[in-house]
Amino acid sequence: xxxxxxxxxxxxxxxxxxxxxxxxxxxxxxxYLFWYVQxxxxxxxxxxxYFSGDTLVQGIKGFEAEFKRSQSSFNLRKxxxxxxxxAEYFCAGQGxxxxxLIFGKGTKLSVKP
Amino acid sequence: GAGVSQSPRYKVAKRGQDVALRCDxxxxxxxxxxxxxxLGQGPEFLTYFQNEAQLDKSGLPxxxxxxxxxxxxxxxLKIQRTQQEDSxxxxxxxxxxxxxxxxxxxxxTRLLVL
Numbered sequence: 001x002x003x004x005x006x007x008x009x010x011x012x013x014x015x016x017x018x019x020x021x022x023x024x025x026x027x028x029x030x031x032y033l034f035w036y037v038q039x040x041x042x043x044x045x046x047x048x049x050y051f052s053g054d055t056l057v058q059g060i061k062g063f064e065a066e067f068k069r070s071q072s073s074f075n076l077r078k079x080x081x082x083x084x085x086x087a088e089y090f091c092a093g094q095g096x097x098x099x100x101l102i103f104g105k106g107t108k109l110s111v112k113p
Numbered sequence: 114g115a116g117v118s119q120s121p122r123y124k125v126a127k128r129g130q131d132v133a134l135r136c137d138x139x140x141x142x143x144x145x146x147x148x149x150x151x152l153g154q155g156p157e158f159l160t161y162f163q164n165e166a167q168l169d170k171s172g173l174p175x176x177x178x179x180x181x182x183x184x185x186x187x188x189x190l191k192i193q194r195t196q197q198e199d200s201x202x203x204x205x206x207x208x209x210x211x212x213x214x215x216x217x218x219x220x221x222t223r224l225l226v227l
Binding site (some may be wrong): 004006031032034036041042043044045046049051090092094095096097099100101102103104105106 | 117144146148153154155156157158161169172204206208211212213214215216217218219220221223
């Protein structure tokens, strides 16, 4: 069965430190991959997406993600975290003809001053 | 233009009551999806429309859940005889075409069943 796994439920980093959020996928073929961010009481905002081509993709707010086929991973990174980055982050995969997303359970990011 | 909008933003229902949740997708978007997000979980797929056709309803948890998009734009998710386990955030998303495309999400409707 298709699945997306985010192994870390909660991560705390200090403001200004680097960040990496992990995401692994299990699909028959390489899916399209997305990272979304959700602030409390808000909907999902798209950070970045990978369809094909360059395996390092740049997104909004200084985020980037690297697709690694050999590891079935699509980890999200940011070199220097800001307090406003505190939120919940969801990785999602999209495969098949109709395109419904399969989400991981999310990683909650807390930022220490 | 405007993004995806949903109404109401919050709904409190007594157990057994019927509710209707509305989604206004981005104008011109062909595909519309409904997802359910339980507390502390990622969103889970409920149903998919391509224009007015409901092509997949495999994620609807029971026959108490019903969705429609009669004119291929606005969609309504209806839950009959609500139960406490229906309490969740219901997210609507739309995409321009069909298949593997970027989905844009609305703010969601938070449903609390007492």
